[in-house]
Every structure is written in C-alpha cells, then in structure tokens.
Amino acid sequence: MFIKTKGFSATELDQFLTLQRTCFRIQTEMARELEVGVTEKSVARELFRRYRAAGAGNFFHLPVVLFGERTGLPGRWGIGNFFPRDTALKEGDAVILDGAPIFDGFMIDTSLSFSFGDTPAHDEMMASLLVQRHKIRDAVNSGASFLSIAEGVAADCAALGYEGVHEKHPGAVLGHRALRLRWPRGWRLRGADGVALSWFLMKIGLSRFFARQSPLWSRHATSDHAPTDGLWMVEPHFSNGEFGAKWEEILVIEGGEARWLDDTPPPAASHEGAKHPAHTMWVQRGAFAAPENRFQGKCPGSVAFYQCLAKY
Numbered sequence: 135m136f137i138k139t140k141g142f143s144a145t146e147l148d149q150f151l152t153l154q155r156t157c158f159r160i161q162t163e164m165a166r167e168l169e170v171g172v173t174e175k176s177v178a179r180e181l182f183r184r185y186r187a188a189g190a191g192n193f194f195h196l197p198v199v200l201f202g203e204r205t206g207l208p209g210r211w212g213i214g215n216f217f218p219r220d221t222a223l224k225e226g227d228a229v230i231l232d233g234a235p236i237f238d239g240f241m242i243d244t245s246l247s248f249s250f251g252d253t254p255a256h257d258e259m260m261a262s263l264l265v266q267r268h269k270i271r272d273a274v275n276s277g278a279s280f281l282s283i284a285e286g287v288a289a290d291c292a293a294l295g296y297e298g299v300h301e302k303h304p305g306a307v308l309g310h311r312a313l314r315l316r317w318p319r320g321w322r323l324r325g326a327d328g329v330a331l332s333w334f335l336m337k338i339g340l341s342r343f344f345a346r347q348s349p350l351w352s353r354h355a356t357s358d359h360a361p362t363d364g365l366w367m368v369e370p371h372f373s374n375g376e377f378g379a380k381w382e383e384i385l386v387i388e389g390g391e392a393r394w395l396d397d398t399p400p401p402a403a404s405h406e407g408a409k410h411p412a413h414t415m416w417v418q419r420g421a422f423a424a425p426e427n428r429f430q431g432k433c434p435g436s437v438a439f440y441q442c443l444a445k446y
C-alpha cells in the first residue's frame with residue numbers, strides 16, 4: 135500500500151499531531167513578523183523556505199498567502215487566483231496563510247486567518263467559524279452524512295449573511311482527505327506533489343461510481359454517505375464581501391467517532407478566550423522584511439512565480 139488514508143497507529147497519529155503543530159508554529163511566527171508593505175509573494179517564498187527548513191519535501195499545495203479583499207476570494211475565482219501576487223500588506227488587512235507541506239510522506243494542511251490590526255468584524259467572523267468547529271465534530275458523532283453536515287455549514291453561513299467561499303476552492307470542498315504517502319519522493323505537477331494529486335484525481339473519478347471513495351467532502355452527491363473513517367482536513371471559509379477568513383486542521387474519524395487531532399490549535403485557542411498571538415504581538419511586528427526577489431525579472435507573473443518556487 136503506497137497511500138494510507140485510515141487505520142493509522144498511535145505513533146502515526148502522534149507524528150501527524152507533531153507536524154501539524156510545526157506547521158501552525160511556522161504560520162504563527164510568520165504572522166507575528168509581518169510588516170506593512172510585504173507582498174504576498176515575499177511571504178509565500180519565506181513560508182516555503184521555513185517549511186523546507188523544518189523538513190518538508192514536496193507540497194500538496196504550495197503556500198497560499200492572501201491579503202485584504204483577496205481573502206474573500208472575490209468574483210470568479212480559479213486555482214490561478216490562489217497564486218501569490220505583488221499585493222502589499224496594509225494596516226487593517228485580513229490575512230490568510232495556508233500551506234500543505236509533506237514531511238516524509240505525512241501530508242499536513244493548515245490555515246491561519248487573522249487581521250493585521252484590530253478589526254472587530256474579523257473577530258466576529260472567526261468566532262462564527264469556530265462555532266462550526268464544534269458543530270462539525272458533533273454532527274459526525276451524531277451519524278449525520280457528510281453531505282448534510284456540509285449543508286448545515288452552508289445554512290449557518292447564509293443565516294449570518296456570509297458567503298461560504300470554501301465552495302470556490304477546487305472541488306467546492308468543506309474538507310478533503312489527509313494522507314500518508316509511502317513513496318520515496320513524488321514529482322511535482324505545477325508545484326503540487328504528483329503522487330498525491332494523481333491519487334486524488336483517481337479517487338474523485340471513482341467516486342462517481344462509489345460514493346465512499348471520494349477524497350472530498352462537499353455538498354455534492356458524492357458526499358451523500360456516512361462519515362468515512364480516516365483523517366480529514368476540514369476548512370470552512372467564509373466571506374462578507376469585503377474580506378474572508380477560514381481555519382484548516384485535521385479531524386480524526388475512527389469507527390465513526392470524530393475528534394480533532396489537536397484540542398486547541400492556534401485558531402481554536404483564540405476562540406477559547408486566549409487571544410491569538412497574531413492579534414496581540416503587533417508591538418513586536420516588523421521582524422520580517424521581504425528579501426530581494428531572487429526571481430525578479432525572470433518570473434514576472436504569479437503562475438511563473440509558483441513554477442519557480444516549485445523548482446526551488
């Protein structure tokens with residue numbers, strides 16, 4: 135078996151937990167160090183460097199960095215729109231950091247959202263998103279289908295006047311599988327791990343005939359089944375038309391029972407009353423100044439930038 139999706143040992147789950155904490159640490163440190171004027175590209179490049187320094191090989195997806203209105207995925211939003219731009223960070227901007235590195239075959243995918251400065255509307259959105267953290271876990275434990283859980287998130291989101299823009303992500307997913315790849319080193323397809331991506335595409339194809347095969351959790355008919363055991367990256371993403379926010383972390387489902395891999399990762403810790411470090415460390419910010427773009431002149435566009443990063 136080259137790809138494992140469920141039946142993980144305690145040791146393997148420990149490794150997923152350790153690596154998820156590593157990824158949140160990298161994102162939290164990055165959040166604390168941002169300063170006015172850094173660009174999405176410079177932060178994406180720095181995150182890439184830090185994931186690599188922490189031991190990442192390939193990436194399920196390269197670091198996504200969104201500033202300001204782009205956090206809400208406005209308008210027609212395709213995969214190319216996730217690629218970092220020259221957009222510079224401004225005071226009061228919403229920020230999303232989302233990275234999916236693979237460490238020795240363990241695929242991790244975490245997201246951190248925060249406001250660069252005090253924005254009560256952002257705090258409100260995060261609070262409503264974190265309510266979903268409890269509701270999603272409890273709904274799995276009640277035996278609800280993946281489809282009805284995704285419908286519930288969409289209904290709550292609409293009732294709050296938000297748009298559920300996770301449905302603008304590839305596959306319109308509320309979540310997707312996490313994997314352990316037993317493959318020496320995958321090749322890259324536009325920056326993504328070729329083995330993982332091929333596996334997802336094959337399973338998505340099979341899910342047209344066997345719903346439980348789907349590695350995606352969405353409002354599509356392929357999710358009309360009881361929750362599937364294994365590890366799921368859950369990532370509700372709301373927008374109010376001006377900005378968006380999300381969180382992403384691993385939900386463990388074993389024998390139909392769900393629990394979060396980590397009880398209080400950074401996004402949840404902020405909801406439990408302890409202010410998120412990214413909200414409280416502004417007095418210390420400014421440690422990260424964008425280095426010179428080493429690809430300047432060679433990679434003028436965002437797609438080209440990611441292709442350069444993918445070869446790095």
Ligand SMILES: [Fe+2]
Pocket residue numbers: 195232233234243244245382
């Ligand atoms: Fe992600």
